Amino acid sequence: MNILDDLEKIKALDPEDMLGIEENFYNQLSQAKIIGEKTDISKIRSRDFAGLAFLGMGGSGFTGDILKSLVKYDISIPVETVKGYKLPAFINKNWLVIAVSYSGGTEETVAAASEAIKRGCEVIFSTSGGKMEKLARENDKCLVKVPQGYQPRAASGYLFLPLYILLARIELIDVDMKIIDKAILNIKGKSELYNRNVSSENNFAKKLAIEIGTNLPVVYGVEGIMSPVAFRWKCEINENSKCPAFWNEFPELNHNETVGWERLKEITKNFVLIIFNDKSQSQRIKTRIETTVGLVKDNFNKIIEIEVEGGSDFEKAMNTMYLGGISSVYLALLNNINPTPVEKIGVLKSELAKIN
Secondary structure: OOHHHOHHHHHHHOOOOHHHHHHOHHHHHHHHHHHHHHOOOOOOOOOOOOEEEEEOOHHHHHHHHHHHHHHOOOOOOOEEEEOOOOOOOOOOOOEEEEEEEOOOOOHHHHHHHHHHHHOOOEEEEEEOOHHHHHHHHHOOOEEEEOOOOOOHHHHHHHHHHHHHHHHHHOOOOOOOHHHHHHHHHHHHHHHHHHOOOOOHHHOHHHHHHHHHOOOEEEEEEEOOOHHHHHHHHHHHHHHOOOOOOEEEEEOHHHHOHHHHOOOOHHHHOOEEEEEEEOOOOOHHHHHHHHHHHHHHHHHOOEEEEEEOOOOOHHHHHHHHHHHHHHHHHHHHHHOOOOOOOOHHHHHHHHHHHOOO
16 A cells, blocks of 8 residues: 555654644634734734835745735835844834744744834734744734644744735735635645545645655746745755755746756756746746756656646645645655654754853
């Protein structure tokens, strides 16, 4: 029996049930929508901002990546993401800063958020507790409180969707709630196709994991909404599958990385290239992708094209994110790995804790 169809083996390999979290992602999105609609925004005292900045690292930092990609073409102010300790000098009291740390203790985000408060910025905090919640309450700032008990990467819906709705509620962006409802319904349908009870023969998420196998994945997105989604796939493969992975985006990769596939074929023959294929893309992007595949195909073990589904950017992002997330868990299980622990990150935090 294929290991991915052996329910007892899956249960033994995945005691924290990361697969179950992925299978129930649509419930998380439904609850996240309610959080966004019910969060008290009365402490956000301004509606006129010179800029918007997202603070966050890792799974929490992805919130800024996806939200920036969703709003940057429709918003008239600059949008910045900060992934580190320092706040850029141009972020001042006229900016809205959104600080995201699922655990509430991410030291880089706590440091940057503290600096934003000192500068008099309007700050929204999104967290499950910890120092971030304390900062929000001590400084009388808007707090988006999300449920505890998840790995940050597994709480992406709780982190980004309430903030997306909040940005609409304070009239920085327009959001069609019907599109959000449709996307959640789509994810529910996908979960019925991708869950553990559907055999590998009929389960595309399991098939994708099997296709990747023991190869090193390289994920190519397209500038815009599919760029952070490609980055998300890379990170999910790193953390869930415990596997190296790399990503890039069209058209930028055509100005450098395309040339890099000329050598080391004996190594890259163990790589698999995953490309997002969106039929609504411009002809120039389609030509770039088709030509690039022709140029580099001999350097890879195989090339997998993922059909992007959805009528809106939001739907496309949700559908493709979901496939990447659940497939990365199946990839871990396929290789007899528990997808939940991130032991190397724990070691690093222990070493940092020894400082000061």
